[in-house]
Amino acid sequence: MLPLLLEPAELANHLDDDNLLIIDLSKPAIYVQAHVPGAIHLDFKRLQTGAQPAPGMIPDDDTLGDLFTALGLTEDTHVVAYDDEGGGWAGRLLWTLDAIGHRKYSYLNGGIHAWLAEGQPTSSESTEPRPGDYEVSGHDPLTEVDMDYLLAHYQDDDLVLWDSRSEEEFAGVRAFAQKAGHIPGARHYEWTEPMDKQNNLRLRPLDDIRQELEARGITPDKEVICHCQSHHRSSFSWLVAKILGYPRVRGYAGSWAEWGNHPDTPVEKSE
Known part of the structure; x- marks a missing residue:
């Protein structure tokens, strides 16, 4: 079980783990240049409805179910999230997972900046997710x-x-x-x-x-x-x-x- 706050060196030791889903919420231009090997890019806009007057509202269950199905999430998946801005969009993804009761997740400390600074391996090839079948079945009111x-x-x-x-x-x-x-x-x-x-x-x-x-x-x-x-x-x-x-x-x-x-x-x- 990976810790909530995950250091780059520790993630580097687990890149080949089954049931690990690494999600990159950086700007597309940065993802194309370099990302954690195997990481799937996610457009952060998909984590909010975008509707006025409160665009930050969480999408409905069907929309979230479609999103996480497309990303290949299963009940057993451990998600590692990171971005290029110090954790805002990565945090939003993990909060969303917590809200729908998915507790297996970690944050890559420092995101892509820390990963690159440590000289960890990178890829510039886009990783396509293996679609799964994820159904959102309720929310945790404590999130x-x-x-x-x-x-x-x-x-x-x-x-x-x-x-x-x-x-x-x-x-x-x-x-x-x-x-x-x-x-x-x-x-x-x-x-x-x-x-x-x-x-x-x-x-x-x-x-x-x-x-x-x-x-x-x-x-x-x-x-x-x-x-x-x-x-x-x-x-x-x-x-x-x-x-x-x-x-x-x-x-x-x-x-x-x-x-x-x-x-x-x-x-x-x-x-």
Whole structure:
């Protein structure tokens, strides 16, 4: 069983494993140049509906079933995801798998940047998936959260909102919705903070990340709900919390696109 946070050298030892599905969510131009041998390219747009006003919503079960069937996913498959941006789209894929109850997955620490920096083998030949037959049979309510739930619970003492957007978006200086600002009581920790820019976008030391989160009140004793604008950036935040062992962490797919465009949602701005 591969760990959730997978180092390049460890993945290199398992490239020939049966039941391993490596998914590359990098830009197509990067995939064509170099990818992990055997990795299948996935267009990240297929992980969201793309429909306004909240384009980050999770696709319906039939659409997801078709997608994962085409990728060759089975109940026994262990998925390894990576990208070229430090984990956002890889995180979104793993969150989606978690939402439909598929728990066998890993994140390649640092993605393609770390893989290349370590001199691991690469391929430039496109890998075609072997289609399977994957049926989505329900969702884990402990992975997702919708706006109605948030409206009812965002003020609960037992809950903390992790806003992964930029400082300007959180403060209400920049807005990509009708309303600017943040959900009242939300805590800000930008999605790129855990990434080590000096170490090929691997995660920084986990204890450092944990201390920074706890200093902001994002603590493992609470239900943690991650969001950004479309639950792309915040999918990586969700993944980081999972890696840190937070027991109750969920993603809000509607995110600010839904909340900030809804007439009945409360909004706060930073002083």
